[in-house]
Amino acid sequence: MAGPPPPLRLVTTAKISAALPKLDALATRILQRTGVPGMAIAVVHDDRVVFLRGYGQREVGMAGAVDPDTIFQLASLSKPIASRVVAALVGDGRVRWDDPVIGDLPGFRLGPTTIAEEVTLRDLLSHRSGLPDHAGDLLEDIGFDRDTIFQRLGVLPLGNRFRAVFNYTNFGFTAGAIATANASGQGWEELSKERLYRPLGMGRTSSSHADFVAASNRAALHVREAATGADSRRWVARHQRNADAQSPAGGVSSTARDLSQWLRLQLAGGRLGAAAGGHQIVSPVALSDTHRPLITSAPSPNPAVYRTGFYGLGWNVSSTDQGAVQLSHSGGFELGASTAVYLLPGESLGLVVLTNGQPIGVPETVALSFLDLARFGKVELDYLKPLGALFAGIARQDYPRVPQQPTDPAPARPLATYSGRYSNGFVGEIAVKPQGSGLVLELGPQRRAYPLTHISGDTFRYQPSGENASGPSAVAFSVGGDGPASRVQIDNFNVDGQGVFQRQSPAASP
Numbered sequence: 001m002a003g004p005p006p007p008l009r010l011v012t013t014a015k016i017s018a019a020l021p022k023l024d025a026l027a028t029r030i031l032q033r034t035g036v037p038g039m040a041i042a043v044v045h046d047d048r049v050v051f052l053r054g055y056g057q058r059e060v061g062m063a064g065a066v067d068p069d070t071i072f073q074l075a076s077l078s079k080p081i082a083s084r085v086v087a088a089l090v091g092d093g094r095v096r097w098d099d100p101v102i103g104d105l106p107g108f109r110l111g112p113t114t115i116a117e118e119v120t121l122r123d124l125l126s127h128r129s130g131l132p133d134h135a136g137d138l139l140e141d142i143g144f145d146r147d148t149i150f151q152r153l154g155v156l157p158l159g160n161r162f163r164a165v166f167n168y169t170n171f172g173f174t175a176g177a178i179a180t181a182n183a184s185g186q187g188w189e190e191l192s193k194e195r196l197y198r199p200l201g202m203g204r205t206s207s208s209h210a211d212f213v214a215a216s217n218r219a220a221l222h223v224r225e226a227a228t229g230a231d232s233r234r235w236v237a238r239h240q241r242n243a244d245a246q247s248p249a250g251g252v253s254s255t256a257r258d259l260s261q262w263l264r265l266q267l268a269g270g271r272l273g274a275a276a277g278g279h280q281i282v283s284p285v286a287l288s289d290t291h292r293p294l295i296t297s298a299p300s301p302n303p304a305v306y307r308t309g310f311y312g313l314g315w316n317v318s319s320t321d322q323g324a325v326q327l328s329h330s331g332g333f334e335l336g337a338s339t340a341v342y343l344l345p346g347e348s349l350g351l352v353v354l355t356n357g358q359p360i361g362v363p364e365t366v367a368l369s370f371l372d373l374a375r376f377g378k379v380e381l382d383y384l385k386p387l388g389a390l391f392a393g394i395a396r397q398d399y400p401r402v403p404q405q406p407t408d409p410a411p412a413r414p415l416a417t418y419s420g421r422y423s424n425g426f427v428g429e430i431a432v433k434p435q436g437s438g439l440v441l442e443l444g445p446q447r448r449a450y451p452l453t454h455i456s457g458d459t460f461r462y463q464p465s466g467e468n469a470s471g472p473s474a475v476a477f478s479v480g481g482d483g484p485a486s487r488v489q490i491d492n493f494n495v496d497g498q499g500v501f502q503r504q505s506p507a508a509s510p
Contacts, residue, residue, distance in 0.1 A: 007324045009346065011374050015374055023043070023366075023373065027366055030365060031056050033384070037058075038054070039066065041054075041353050042068070044264050045349050052256055054256065069257055070255060072354040073221065074252045076332065077329055077340070079249055079331075080290070083313045083315070084282065086121065087287050087313075088282045095121065122294065123163060124172050125177070126311055128295045134169060138468055138493060140245050145445075153171060155498075166295045170246045170249040174246045177248030188207060195282075199281050201261060202259075202262065205259075220356060222235040222238075223335065224358060239335035241333050254354075263343070266287070267348050270287040289313060293310030296309070328342045329341055333358065334467055336356065337355070337356060338357055338358060340364045340366075351367055397470035400474065403459075406456050409457070410456045411457075416434075419484075422487065423501055424498065424501050427493060435451070453472075455474070460476075461474055461475060462475055473492035475490050487501060488501050
């Protein structure tokens with residue numbers, strides 16, 4: 001039985017021509033309004049690049065304007081790029097979406113054997129593996145490599161979430177992509193070049209952080225910090241972000257010009273230069289599979305009023321108010337990058353917006369405003385306000401806030417009470433050591449030292465580092481009698497119950 005007819009097309013060449021100057025003005029205005037240092041935009045319509053422009057600075061306080069060839073870190077915009085790479089191998093018949101990954105990813109086991117043997121590429125690339133939200137990201141923050149993180153994911157209980165719950169997991173997604181690369185006999189970085197970047201002429205795109213760092217025309221990461229005087233908020237280039245451990249999920253770097261070719265391929269069903277009768281680069285069936293909704297990612301608060309959001313294979317899948325399919329994905333590093341891609345396949349329209357500031361809703365605002373202009377001739381909503389609130393919520397600390405130090409705090413015990421080695425199956429071994437007149441907490445394979453500040457009694461605090469760090473985290477020791485602490489709980493690791501560490505050695509000397 002035939003389905004309903006597709007929605008009528010709202011976007012015409014004339015509407016696009018009228019919208020593009022407004023897009024130019026909009027981009028300039030949004031940068032002025034927010035202070036975000038730089039932006040690059042590419043728009044594709046009917047298999048033509050109709051807009052390609054850069055704005056602002058690559059780095060605050062340094063010479064160098066953003067242009068269409070400026071390289072940005074894409075963060076999670078890497079995911080729909082990676083799913084296209086996997087689709088190439090699916091189209092070749094070398095892997096299938098429903099292949100279990102257990103044979104191609106040694107050391108990767110999720111949950112009990114009955115589940116571990118069933119986890120597929122489709123499960124991992126759609127975030128329905130049952131892993132807790134963002135599982136493994138904290139291990140990356142303290143320096144563990146990809147293989148170690150894959151192995152440690154097996155420690156996490158899945159409960160009844162397998163194929164039932166959407167939990168966004170960079171390392172679950174990465175595991176699916178790496179299993180595909182292993183099946184091909186190539187490393188992920190080379191596979192991405194061979195099956196996507198080279199065929200499309202994306203010469204400035206890479207899945208390796210070293211390539212990004214080596215480029216001269218690249219955008220620095222910027223965060224917004226409080227300042228005094230008339231400029232109450234200012235942007236600073238403070239951080240570096242090496243996302244190689246999760247390269248398929250967050251480690252791609254690219255330009256607006258390169259990504260315009262990827263947009264053309266997506267909108268043309270995998271055919272390069274379709275308008276000119278170009279050749280098929282990837283199977284249209286395999287590519288279309290990445291665009292199909294697989295799991296509810298954003299349940300409607302009221303299904304009678306609001307639409308439900310879905311996730312496919314590396315894509316958010318939704319619909320417009322007019323019933324047209326809309327594909328999208330945002331990327332963000334809290335350390336200083338924000339990106340977004342939007343496609344209206346039925347309109348043969350897509351755009352990508354890249355910025356070098358932490359996520360506050362800027363690329364999404366620009367993209368959604370342009371889609372309004374292209375369809376209706378005007379911007380329907382000031383998107384920056386609700387999006388700013390949304391991203392502020394995402395960035396909000398998800399572990400308990402450290403309590404204020406009481407006016408009359410209980411004294412700490414002798415340092416030897418707390419000193420020693422502790423461990424659990426997920427984070428591994430940690431250490432608490434005396435340093436000067438205080439203590440430090442050592443985390444990760446490089447044993448990075450974090451100073452501990454006493455709060456009261458057996459409770460201390462430390463400041464985490466990395467992409468997922470928010471405010472200070474409590475570090476609470478359990479001490480029985482006059483002996484050494486038997487365990488320690490670190491709150492920022494304990495959101496999913498992995499923050500309790502048992503003592504592994506006698507107390508160290510102060």
